[in-house]
Amino acid sequence: MSDLLFDRIALIGIGLIGSSIARDIKALGLAGEVVISTRSPETLKRAEELALGDRYTTSAAEAVRDADLIVVSVPVGSSGLVAEQIAPNLKPGAILTDVGSTKASVIAQMAPHVPEGVHFIPGHPLAGTEKSGPDAGFEGLFRGRWCIFTPLPETDEAALGRLRNFWIALGSKIDEMDPQHHDKVLAIVSHLPHIIAYNIVGTADDLETVTESEVIKYSASGFRDFTRLAASDPTMWRDVCLHNKDAILEMLARFSEDLAYLQRAIRWGEGDKLFELFSRTRTIRRSIVQAGQDVDAPDFGRHALDPKA
Numbered sequence: 001m002s003d004l005l006f007d008r009i010a011l012i013g014i015g016l017i018g019s020s021i022a023r024d025i026k027a028l029g030l031a032g033e034v035v036i037s038t039r040s041p042e043t044l045k046r047a048e049e050l051a052l053g054d055r056y057t058t059s060a061a062e063a064v065r066d067a068d069l070i071v072v073s074v075p076v077g078s079s080g081l082v083a084e085q086i087a088p089n090l091k092p093g094a095i096l097t098d099v100g101s102t103k104a105s106v107i108a109q110m111a112p113h114v115p116e117g118v119h120f121i122p123g124h125p126l127a128g129t130e131k132s133g134p135d136a137g138f139e140g141l142f143r144g145r146w147c148i149f150t151p152l153p154e155t156d157e158a159a160l161g162r163l164r165n166f167w168i169a170l171g172s173k174i175d176e177m178d179p180q181h182h183d184k185v186l187a188i189v190s191h192l193p194h195i196i197a198y199n200i201v202g203t204a205d206d207l208e209t210v211t212e213s214e215v216i217k218y219s220a221s222g223f224r225d226f227t228r229l230a231a232s233d234p235t236m237w238r239d240v241c242l243h244n245k246d247a248i249l250e251m252l253a254r255f256s257e258d259l260a261y262l263q264r265a266i267r268w269g270e271g272d273k274l275f276e277l278f279s280r281t282r283t284i285r286r287s288i289v290q291a292g293q294d295v296d297a298p299d300f301g302r303h304a305l306d307p308k309a
């Protein structure tokens with residue numbers, strides 16, 4: 001069934017997130033026409049083979065001509081460059097959004113290029129996997145997941161409503177917050193876990209000579225969970241670290257302090273302290289799982305926890 005929301009949608013960047021959006025737009029009939037643009041000709045060719053859109057171009061400026069909605073899904077460090085490229089061709093009244101994992105930096109990079117009359121509404125779907133590229137995307141990725149908007153103070157309510165309806169059509173729940181708050185919250189719930197995973201897998205790799213390859217051979221499920229996160233795209237996560245530097249460093253400082261507390265408790269045999277912390281964290285896990293059961297997102301779970309991974 002068709003539920004047209006925009007005449008023409010331009011998708012800039014067609015990796016995991018861009019291609020998942022493209023698949024949903026097509027499946028739900030949300031656009032009259034979908035124009036796809038990405039920097040590399042090979043990725044663009046793959047998007048065409050997968051029939052993700054109606055027209056394809058390596059020129060972002062060309063893609064946005066006459067588009068009513070433009071979704072920028074590139075690594076956050078490239079947001080400014082893309083905004084600069086597309087700015088001259090943005091149609092007055094068009095909605096420009098992004099999906100970047102950091103928000104204050106994306107706004108600082110993009111907003112100066114956005115012409116008057118274009119509605120720039122930064123966004124961030126809290127859904128994804130460790131995979132990247134157009135083949136990694138799938139229909140239903142955003143179903144039951146949060147999408148956070150960090151609108152600028154002067155944002156037009158009607159434009160906000162149209163973008164809200166777009167994400168609701170993809171199955172998302174919408175929340176709004178200011179960009180600095182977003183960056184702090186995401187630093188602890190998403191950015192730190194990835195950094196910790198990169199670090200522990202790196203440490204284990206460095207220890208390989210000491211442990212004679214037993215780390216990999218005997219890797220139990222705890223370590224395997226870390227390796228999934230540590231397999232995430234290096235370009236994307238380099239950019240996240242560089243573009244949410246302050247919030248990440250603040251959370252890392254807190255994390256290191258708490259780790260030192262744990263280290264002390266282990267050194268001095270303070271079992272009660274260990275037991276208290278491990279009990280508290282177990283409750284948190286249980287409440288997250290409980291909340292997850294209320295969310296109708298079985299597809300996400302299946303893809304995020306690929307049994308073959």
Ligand SMILES: NC(=O)C1=CN([C@@H]2O[C@H](COP(=O)(O)OP(=O)(O)OC[C@H]3O[C@@H](n4cnc5c(N)ncnc54)[C@H](O)[C@@H]3O)[C@@H](O)[C@H]2O)C=CC1
Nearest residue numbers: 013014015016017039073074076078100101128129132133
């Ligand atoms: N991977 C994930 O789980 C999630 C990622 N995000 C955010 O979404 C954005 C995209 O991430 P993914 O789709 O995972 O990455 P990806 O690596 O799968 O795709 C990135 C796409 O951007 C293109 N690209 C890179 N630089 C470009 C440029 N200058 N001009 C035009 N195209 C360019 C690449 O060719 C590719 O098509 C990032 O900002 C990331 O922080 C948000 C939520 C979840």
Ligand SMILES: O=C(O)C(=O)Cc1ccc(O)cc1
Nearest residue numbers: 101125126127128129130190
């Ligand atoms: O793969 C995972 O577990 C993720 O956490 C995916 C993810 C990565 C980056 C985001 O900004 C949002 C979601």
